[in-house]
Amino acid sequence: MSRVLTAADRTQDTVWDCDVCIIGSGAGGAVLAAGLAEQGASVVVLEAGPHRSRADFKMREATAMMDLYQEAGTRSTEDLAITILQGRSVGGGTTVNWTSCFRTPDRILQHWREVHGLSELTPDALRPHFEAVESRLNIREWPKELANANNRVLLDGCAKLGWDSGPMRRNVKGCANSGYCGMGCPVDAKQAMHLTYLQDALAAGARVQAEAAVHQLDVEGDRIVAVRARIQPHGHPVPSGPLLTVRAKVTAVCGGAINSPALLLRSQIAASSPVGKRTFLHPVVAVLGQYEQPIHPWYGAPQSSHSHRFIDRGPHKMGFFLEAAPLHPALAAAALKVGGAEHAGLMAQLHRTSALLALHVDGLLPGDEGGVVTIDDSGRPRVAYPIGPQLLEALPVAHDAMARIHLAAGAQSVLTSHTPVVSLSDEAGLGALKDAEYGALKHGIFTAHQMGGCTMGTDPSTSVVNPKHRVHGLGNLFIVDGSVLPTALGVNPSQTIYGLAHRARRFVAEAI
């Protein structure tokens, strides 16, 4: 079986011919590559990030952020209001995600059918694809009794309030419950793409080239005739190595939301379609609780519980769902937007601090168009994400909900990520959350779920790809990743992307 190729394997300009060139090795690209290679197609996978594996995963934040995240963990919206956590290595986001798996909710599929014309995307049509990836990735419910203290806060707090909550399904096998999913699994328990579908692809003869940054797709008529990449050895700030040109019968862009639309924009493709528009982020806000007992928010499966109590808040209101989050020191230190002694005081209590998250479901309400991906003069993606009125209305409600959970779970104090910090210690203090300011740069906001930007639909004026993932107006270009999602999901997106990519194998194969 061949291995993943790295920058060291490319010492001079190279041209490859193949059936399918897949750009990106994450949740979309890996599933697609395995299926096509196993069907006998000659497949090339190009990944901009480095190839890292268990031996490299040292459970250290500094090296993990440098090695495994876009822009060394510094990616953000252009106004710096939203921190964007997004993976960048062989395996894409699956190398660093927190293993949370959900099938696409029926209500979301219904919305897509009714509003975006995606009549083929029914639960029945997707079921076999979800079942296949669940089997391959060992997606199973994580036992409640193994929930760490951080997730126990969510479960216990919701139970005391009478709010629904439940355990998470995770794609792990032999999980050591260590808590380092976000830094690459140190025991190969996470069934990430570099251990599963990319191995399947390699076994079937696919070539996987890491550290190959694609900068351009060449178009002639309605065909992509070449994919142009340049080798970017890991740690180099810009691609400066040999050129790698791939001439493929079919090209599939799988770089994820943000990078996929940026590639189309650089290549001036689908100019009449809304490339980069309707980018959704599940904007996340956190509320911290300080407890008498140790929480050790860095140990244990990072996410093993959730509550969808607030997913449907009624007409014209943005819903949100609740999860827990790990608090490793550097991540927490950057999130606490204060300095000096106040910052040090908060950090001193980190071992007994719990973090709850509210993830807002953007893109469902009329008028909520999410953000926009553009490119700067050098072709780098830029993300603009205005905080719209629906999100602005939901933010204090989400803060209030998380504060109530913390208090119900026994927190001594509750803290927000506002600058300055808003704190309270009992229900009488909840009014402070109503009085606080919300919006861009008023408090911390981040995203770990990037969706949209090359949305799927039937109308070329309002979508970029058709229901079979083919770019409108082009015969041999497909997009198979989270960028095709017409809206956010209301659940963690990885399994939706796995499932859609599994379904897309047939469409891409038919185009060879």
Place this chain on the structure above:
Amino acid sequence: MAITRRQFIVVGAVGSLVLALGGVGVGLSLAFRPSVHREPNTPLVALSPLGFSILAAVAGALVDVPDQPDADEAGVAEGVDALLARLHPAVTAELEQGLRLLENAAVSAVLEGRFTTFSASDRATQQAVLLAWSESEYSLFRRVFRALHGLCMSVYWSQPERHVACGYAGPPDLSMLMPEAP
């Protein structure tokens, strides 16, 4: 971070002021108390010497952890410089703009009544300035604060030697972990 002249204009009246002062700011600063140079412990790979000196002052003001080394001793500014070397050069250029805006004594004299550069101010003043910028009604100042805060704090707290200060015992010995689960 993007601090372009176009975005300065967006800030409005203050943006216009900053624009007017920005072109001559460093020169005017010399008329006040000039920048304090800080020698890096390792050769710079991304930042300019002035940018590094300002950043080191920022790090020193932000990091104040009892019984722990300060930002200088922990090499925070050097760590940020090393991180920037791995990013597109435009990122460093934008950060340098933010640092110079913070340092600019002409701007601070008008906006804050401060007649010294940031790097030449005493620690208490530096902390007060950063606090004011973190809560400023002008988003540009908040953005500069966020960029500098995120870089400095993440570099400092990612150092294993700092973990004792937050009760973190570090990565586990995997052989001692909980029994295997499904």
